[in-house]
Amino acid sequence: MTDERIDLAAVLGKTALLSTLSQPELQTLAARTVRKLFSAGELLFSEGEPCNGLHIIARGKVRIFKTSISGREQVLAVNAPGESIAELPVFDGGPFPASAVATEETEIAYISRRDFQAYCMDHPEVALKVLQVVGARLRRLVGIIEELSFTTIRQRLISTLLKLAQSEGKKTARGIEFQLPASHQELANQLGTVRELISRNLMRLQAEGLLDVDARQIVVKDVKGLSTLLDTTP
Amino acid sequence: MTDERIDLAAVLGKTALLSTLSQPELQTLAARTVRKLFSAGELLFSEGEPCNGLHIIARGKVRIFKTSISGREQVLAVNAPGESIAELPVFDGGPFPASAVATEETEIAYISRRDFQAYCMDHPEVALKVLQVVGARLRRLVGIIEELSFTTIRQRLISTLLKLAQSEGKKTARGIEFQLPASHQELANQLGTVRELISRNLMRLQAEGLLDVDARQIVVKDVKGLSTLLDTTP
DNA sequence: GATGCGCAGTGACCAAAGTCCCAGGCTGCT
């Protein structure tokens, strides 16, 4: 038990929301925290459910998404350890605006709404921190709106390919090489479209000589060429 | 001058953000508030500019929007008196994520970032209120994303027509009658598309016998028919 | 009355997005 508390306090201290707190404060908060374990693919919560507490990711990865009647998915965010999710329903009392699923084995630290709200009243700097985090989230959503309404799928795909190339690509003789981090289907969900279009657009870029594609293995041959495609008006 | 202060305090008291405050508190806040006047069509701020304070609408109407390189517009929100805008950049220190324009003669109460942040530290309940307001905003954005990624323009149009019919339609012998509140162009901006499609889709609905259209004058003849069109998968 | 100007309607046309469907490859399981 003691081990758990110490561990939890460490986890809490690493989250952006609570980084300003002192050790003893983290301890008291940790005492009110519940651990929850989710296996890969398990739902944390679904859109529309009431929200009773704050989730903080201690380990694993969580995808936040909306689902349409026809079964299509639009990813809103993918969160990693140290990040909190669904801060807002905690404060406005409304239901979850989207669903959340663990994409791998995931451990959550859970603090009840009442406790966290009370904590914010006593520690206004935490409330301000929450506002900062929420600000980043809002900016991301505005970015998604911008992409959905101003760019083509082709451009969105190119943009994520370039990001991936930059973050995890390795320079080789043939170009910048990397692996797609997920199936075409999941990529499609993130870009708000369907599998076929991902496949087709990748092939098209290959035909144009900008990429080499072998299933998930990508070789970017012409970064500049790709970049210029981003600026052309749809 | 005295008049102004009293007036400002009244305005502040009516905003959702500050509704919990007492009269004297409103007075002290009002003393730190600056009035700003904007005429119709004038920009309050542009996307990317740094944000130095909180804007509260005292009178008029403000449209928040993004612009694409090709000149297209996507409306994120239209705010009315009593609402605050751009709360978030105030707290996270980042630039404005979108632009704002006054759609009619508009009066703004402006409080500097420093003052408002300090005020939140002293009055945590205000910070919590801000979180509530921001929560509503975030839900709206998620709603826009959902619409953009799951529905056709036709459906979005129908949905706003039904909302308008409900909020300001009058029942007549021919059906529910109302006026479009703006030009086709502005409507298109709100739905994230172009003028022609609004025009065409309205005509199409008329051809299908669901509406009667005469420029901006709309008569909804078949509410049920329209509603069912919303549920069909795109 | 002539001249602009903004707004709405429309036809032709093109590109992007999406649907349906099937083939082939790989993996893991029995």
Next chain:
DNA sequence: AGCAGCCTGGGACTTTGGTCACTGCGCATC
């Protein structure tokens, strides 16, 4: 080996979205 379940590739086709160009109307202004 055989089968089931995935993921990817790709063909054929439809719908939707968007562009361009032009017409016509109403209104204000000169």
